[in-house]
Amino acid sequence: MSAPPATALAWASADPYAAALRAGRGPLFLRRSDGWLLPLEVERWCARADRVDRDVLDRCEGTVLDVGCGPGRLVAELAARGRAVLGIDVSEAAVDHTVRLGGQALRRSVFEPLPGEGRWDTVLLMDGNVGIGGDPRALLGRAAELLRPGGLLIAETAPADIDERVHVRITDAHTAAGAAFPWARLGSRALLRHARGWERAGQWTAGGRPFVALRSRSTSSSAEPPKRTALISSQRARKPSGESPVADR
Numbered sequence: 001m002s003a004p005p006a007t008a009l010a011w012a013s014a015d016p017y018a019a020a021l022r023a024g025r026g027p028l029f030l031r032r033s034d035g036w037l038l039p040l041e042v043e044r045w046c047a048r049a050d051r052v053d054r055d056v057l058d059r060c061e062g063t064v065l066d067v068g069c070g071p072g073r074l075v076a077e078l079a080a081r082g083r084a085v086l087g088i089d090v091s092e093a094a095v096d097h098t099v100r101l102g103g104q105a106l107r108r109s110v111f112e113p114l115p116g117e118g119r120w121d122t123v124l125l126m127d128g129n130v131g132i133g134g135d136p137r138a139l140l141g142r143a144a145e146l147l148r149p150g151g152l153l154i155a156e157t158a159p160a161d162i163d164e165r166v167h168v169r170i171t172d173a174h175t176a177a178g179a180a181f182p183w184a185r186l187g188s189r190a191l192l193r194h195a196r197g198w199e200r201a202g203q204w205t206a207g208g209r210p211f212v213a214l215r216s217r218s219t220s221s222s223a224e225p226p227k228r229t230a231l232i233s234s235q236r237a238r239k240p241s242g243e244s245p246v247a248d249r
């Protein structure tokens with residue numbers, strides 16, 4: 001699967017995003033080319049996992065891969081529960097923050113080679129991360145590759161019935177915005193429409209945040225059970241902060 005590099009590069013090199021994560025607050029936005037601003041909830045992402053997050057984490061099964069983990073509140077909460085969890089993010093500031101909270105994280109795009117491919121029990125796409133890459137079908141396809149057969153994907157969707165592909169820039173509304181990159185915004189109905197070949201495993205809204213749970217096909221030649229030790233040791237073998245966002249196997 002080839003990476004949509006524009007998205008990964010834009011987040012990885014976005015100074016306003018890194019600065020907001022370091023400060024623990026916004027304002028920070030995704031700005032569409034028509035000037036429309038989508039506020040990013042940096043304060044919530046930098047806080048501890050809240051009731052709604054914890055409910056999502058209660059639903060996770062086995063080993064968990066948090067895709068686009070940001071500053072790592074979910075990774076830290078799962079790690080504190082003694083769960084096997086890895087966060088991945090293209091932003092160095094996000095990975096550093098996650099590691100400081102006591103979580104394991106890799107600086108890596110979801111479209112690059114990852115540890116435990118085809119063996120994760122749960123993949124998380126939270127806080128609008130179904131938008132990563134701007135191509136929901138490609139992202140769902142990649143999630144299916146990462147999960148074990150019959151694995152669980154939990155995705156947070158937009159609180160509106162939308163299905164849009166946009167080009168956005170990250171901006172704090174003061175400094176000049178960086179390069180435009182593709183992003184997608186999807187409500188639950190749209191995500192379910194794109195999820196051909198997945199089984200519906202749940203749909204709920206909590207605290208005004210909608211979620212969809214999907215189960216990947218259970219037929220595959222690599223139907224091996226997940227190996228917790230193998231996943232964790234392959235994570236430990238890599239140092240998060242020194243890594244390039246470009247994959248190295």
Ligand SMILES: C[S@@+](CC[C@H](N)C(=O)[O-])C[C@H]1O[C@@H](n2cnc3c(N)ncnc32)[C@H](O)[C@@H]1O
Binds near residue numbers: 094
């Ligand atoms: C909308 S924010 C969500 C933040 C996050 N879920 C949290 O808990 O703070 C999107 C996150 O996805 C990351 N990201 C963007 N493109 C990515 C990619 N291709 N692979 C992995 N992470 C990516 C960004 O760096 C950013 O941290």
